[in-house]
Amino acid sequence: MDVYDVSDDLIKKLNDWKLIGIISGKFNELKENYSKVNFVEHALIDFKYMEKIFLNVKLRENKCNKRSVEFRMLGNEQFSLKNRKYFQALELYNKSICYAEPNSEHLSIGYANRSAVFFEWKRYRECLANIELARKANYPERLRHKLDKRERDCQQLVQQQAPDIVPYDFKLSFEPHAQVPYIANCLELRETADEGRFIATTRDLVVGDVIAAEQPFCSSLLPPMRYIRCATCKQERYLTLIPCDNCCSVMFCSEDCKQLANDSFHKYECPIIDLLHRMFNKIHGIALRTTLSALNLYDSIEELMAYCEQPSNQQKCVFDLDFTQLTPQEHYRAIHGLVTNQHMRSVSDLFQRSVVCAVLKHFIIEYTPLKDFLGGEDGRNFFTDLLFRHLQTSPSNMHGIDLVEQVNETKDDQTHSSGAYAFLSLLNHSCAPNTLRIYDGTKAYLFVLRPIKAGEALYDNYGAHFAIFSKKERQERLSMQYRFNCSCEACELDHPKYKGMPHKATVPMVNDDTDMKLLGAYNYDFAIGNYQKYCDFLTEYGAAYPCAQISSAEECLKMALHIMADAVPLKAKM
Numbered sequence: 384m385d386v387y388d389v390s391d392d393l394i395k396k397l398n399d400w401k402l403i404g405i406i407s408g409k410f411n412e413l414k415e416n417y418s419k420v421n422f423v424e425h426a427l428i429d430f431k432y433m434e435k436i437f438l439n440v441k442l443r444e445n446k447c448n449k450r451s452v453e454f455r456m457l458g459n460e461q462f463s464l465k466n467r468k469y470f471q472a473l474e475l476y477n478k479s480i481c482y483a484e485p486n487s488e489h490l491s492i493g494y495a496n497r498s499a500v501f502f503e504w505k506r507y508r509e510c511l512a513n514i515e516l517a518r519k520a521n522y523p524e525r526l527r528h529k530l531d532k533r534e535r536d537c538q539q540l541v542q543q544q545a546p547d548i549v550p551y552d553f554k555l556s557f558e559p560h561a562q563v564p565y566i567a568n569c570l571e572l573r574e575t576a577d578e579g580r581f582i583a584t585t586r587d588l589v590v591g592d593v594i595a596a597e598q599p600f601c602s603s604l605l606p607p608m609r610y611i612r613c614a615t616c617k618q619e620r621y622l623t624l625i626p627c628d629n630c631c632s633v634m635f636c637s638e639d640c641k642q643l644a645n646d647s648f649h650k651y652e653c654p655i656i657d658l659l660h661r662m663f664n665k666i667h668g669i670a671l672r673t674t675l676s677a678l679n680l681y682d683s684i685e686e687l688m689a690y691c692e693q694p695s696n697q698q699k700c701v702f703d704l705d706f707t708q709l710t711p712q713e714h715y716r717a718i719h720g721l722v723t724n725q726h727m728r729s730v731s732d733l734f735q736r737s738v739v740c741a742v743l744k745h746f747i748i749e750y751t752p753l754k755d756f757l758g759g760e761d762g763r764n765f766f767t768d769l770l771f772r773h774l775q776t777s778p779s780n781m782h783g784i785d786l787v788e789q790v791n792e793t794k795d796d797q798t799h800s801s802g803a804y805a806f807l808s809l810l811n812h813s814c815a816p817n818t819l820r821i822y823d824g825t826k827a828y829l830f831v832l833r834p835i836k837a838g839e840a841l842y843d844n845y846g847a848h849f850a851i852f853s854k855k856e857r858q859e860r861l862s863m864q865y866r867f868n869c870s871c872e873a874c875e876l877d878h879p880k881y882k883g884m885p886h887k888a889t890v891p892m893v894n895d896d897t898d899m900k901l902l903g904a905y906n907y908d909f910a911i912g913n914y915q916k917y918c919d920f921l922t923e924y925g926a927a928y929p930c931a932q933i934s935s936a937e938e939c940l941k942m943a944l945h946i947m948a949d950a951v952p953l954k955a956k957m
């Protein structure tokens with residue numbers, strides 16, 4: 384059961400009982416968002432939905448040695464000579480570590496087994512780190528000889544380990560902007576009635592230019608990554624992850640990250656963590672994390688309330704911030720001001736969103752220390768309003784943070800987190816984008832993907848790429864999630880550039896998630912100058928240019944520029 388099953392069931396019941404007209408009429412009359420959510424919450428309580436959720440969905444799994452052993456056994460099976468699936472084994476060992484009861488030997492055996500994976504991977508430093516964790520967690524005497532031997536072998540071999548890969552350090556291609564120091568000085572904010580706010584350039588840009596390098600206000604790890612990455616910094620430190628002391632679903636890369644989380648978002652999420660993972664999706668997850676991160680900036684709810692209600696803090700964006708003293712509070716002004724698109728939402732959209740908000744706020748207020756922080760009715764209503772706001776800003780603005788780089792066999796090119804980025808959220812969409820985001824950890828770099836002339840707008844792609852989805856699919860997705868009708872160059876058939884050009888794709892269409900990632904991965908090659916690999920990709924997907932004959936990076940870049948500028952949009956599936 385997830386939260387959409389609840390809202391579907393409620394709407395079906397209201398229809399069956401012929402109450403939908405009355406209820407939606409009353410709902411629509413309510414002015415404040417918190418009143419709408421409270422109204423829906425009462426209905427959910429009256430119709431016993433909250434009770435049903437409480438009885439059917441565990442708020443939080445308890446630590447359990449029996450389950451810890453089960454996961455370890457499954458890990459051993461993957462690790463065995465027969466399977467040699469080390470990455471799968473590692474994830475299961477991490478799960479076993481999470482489920483182990485504090486001070487039990489199962490925690491230490493989990494660490495020791497994890498050290499064996501690193502030994503196989505010839506990552507002796509990490510192997511030694513795990514051996515130390517196992518010892519500190521009271522590794523049983525009866526098994527100690529195995530660990531001692533591994534440690535001795537490791538100490539001999541550690542010198543042979545290759546140095547860690549140093550992450551790419553992309554630099555801005557231009558001087559920093561006078562107002563917003565992490566973007567290029569040629570970028571400016573514009574606004575029109577049709578497109579809202581968007582970003583344009585005041586100078587010509589060429590492919591590969593780095594024009595922004597932004598850290599998110601906050602980010603939230605996707606549940607499938609919970610045994611692979613640190614919940615606080617999101618780094619892929621499955622090597623040395625340590626578990627939360629209370630739940631079985633969150634891990635950290637260090638005691639510092641654990642403390643940071645426990646002092647902020649995790650103190651509220653932990654008591655209901657498994658309900659959050661089971662009932663809600665990643666958009667709800669980042670909406671909640673943004674709300675909790677805002678709350679955490681203040682000592683009392685009244686202070687945040689006063690801050691959000693100040694007229695000077697309404698609808699602000701990154702260009703309004705004071706970067707001479709960019710406190711997290713100041714940063715949040717630009718996140719609070721992201722578009723909600725509320726005026727474009729139908730009653731049924733708002734009703735469904737209210738169900739999500741009602742279930743989320745009910746459980747996080749009733750079953751966590753948030754209740755004490757919020758105090759009375761005013762505090763609760765303000766929190767509800769803020770959560771509802773971010774449940775609207777998140778689908779239109781939040782970014783999936785992914786890893787497109789395949790560094791070794793353990794890394795996969797997939798989205799691991801969601802993030803709230805003040806500047807990147809001002810880029811409008813095009814199905815044939817001229818920029819590309821590349822992430823290093825949670826830091827996002829914005830690259831120029833096609834030549835952009837001075838005065839032109841910068842466009843990101845919101846997931847509806849012309850090479851992957853048909854025009855119909857793209858338009859449906861954009862109007863549903865982002866509330867606008869796209870008329871970008873790939874959608875605009877009458878654009879003079881496309882006169883007489885075929886409207887049907889002439890290349891095999893990429894149409895699943897894996898290929899979407901592939902496209903991202905090859906864009907990454909392009910951005911970091913691996914042009915040959917990039918051109919091979921375009922050739923594979925039917926580009927009409929003889930990329931394979933290109934021998935130098937320079938030639939390749941020229942050809943790629945040419946392809947990006949002219950040929951690629953022709954492949955749009957119209």
Ligand SMILES: C[S@@+](CC[C@H](N)C(=O)[O-])C[C@H]1O[C@@H](n2cnc3c(N)ncnc32)[C@H](O)[C@@H]1O
Pocket residue numbers: 577578579580581721722724779780807808809810811812813864865866867868869870871
């Ligand atoms: C990430 S925000 C982009 C910044 C936004 N325009 C603003 O004013 O803050 C996404 C929202 O911008 C609008 N938008 C994005 N791309 C657009 C486009 N190509 N045409 C019209 N509106 C667009 C939609 O309202 C969408 O939900």
